Amino acid sequence: MSSSLVFAKMPAIAAYKLALKQGDAALEKMAERKDVKAEVDYFNKNIQSVKSVDDLFKDRRMIQFVLDAVDLGKETGKMGLLKKVLTQKADDPDALMNKLIDKRFKTAASLLKLGENGLGTIQRESTKADLAELYVKNKYDAGLASQNSAVPLALYFKENASSVKNTYEILGDQRMRHVVTTALGLPLQLANQSVEAQAAAIEKRLKLSDLKDGKFVDKLAQRFLMASDDGRSSTGSNKYVLNLFA
Missing domain, CATH: 1.10.3700.10 (AGR C 984p-like)
Known part of the structure; x- marks a missing residue:
């Protein structure tokens, strides 16, 4: 049986109720989709060999995966801002993220802890698993958005x-x-x-x-x-x- 998901246009209420009915099964199908698996595998296989935060941002495929996972994937046109925000310490009251009304930046920085731990947190198995799960969820949400x-x-x-x-x-x-x-x-x-x-x-x-x-x-x-x-x-x-x- 194919593990691909087909998202068809439908009214909002119908698509919403269908998504609730499908639940975790739909997320599992998304996780098995070839393009999704390829990006998760690329990140998991290569993140341990990254030597610095600068190198992480230089690997466009890897940083795109990370940004997609933390719901900042559409902000890649602001890469300078992203790097500045995500490499500051989340508990610093003067950090830019704490002056932004959009809390996605602080949520992402708090998960990755690039400012506090460099690559220490993002290279942990638990963080890698969290990022993979978030990536799948955001890809699924993008599919739902194509419906409505x-x-x-x-x-x-x-x-x-x-x-x-x-x-x-x-x-x-x-x-x-x-x-x-x-x-x-x-x-x-x-x-x-x-x-x-x-x-x-x-x-x-x-x-x-x-x-x-x-x-x-x-x-x-x-x-x-x-x-x-x-x-x-x-x-x-x-x-x-x-x-x-x-």
Whole structure:
């Protein structure tokens, strides 16, 4: 039986429900896909021979794998920024990542620890396994996005909503913010207001405690998907991306 996955165009709600039904089985199929296995194998076979962080960034295939795994694969046009951010220490209050509203950079730096440990962390077996798992997940999400760009956003929200501690965590997460503001009917222009005003607008319409309720979260995710299919969301054009700097 072929291990390939075929992603066909379909309405957001249908694609979302299918993804939930397929669950881990779909991820396992993605992990077996030849092109995915080739990149995972290349990284695993070659990362131990890399001598420095500079050498890691010089190997375009390897750094692309790493960036794809940590959800920064589309930022390769900003390689200078990426290298600067990812080689700083995550706990340094003056580090650039701690001044960016986009928290993907800090999440990536905290996992890789290039600034703290050089290649020490990324060459560990546990980190290599984590990166392989993340790479597969992000490739799967990209496939879902080819069906309907809103679907991986809704799944991300469903998977992570219960861990939200305050409204500012929603605003600091591009995907979470877009799902919540779209589902609540808030306009894109909200991003032009102060962070405090944005938080107040969300809190007026949403009780954070409700995000602990799986049924509520699923309903909110589906409301977002319906808005996306109705054309009230701009997922397809990626207009949800925030300014990098707070």
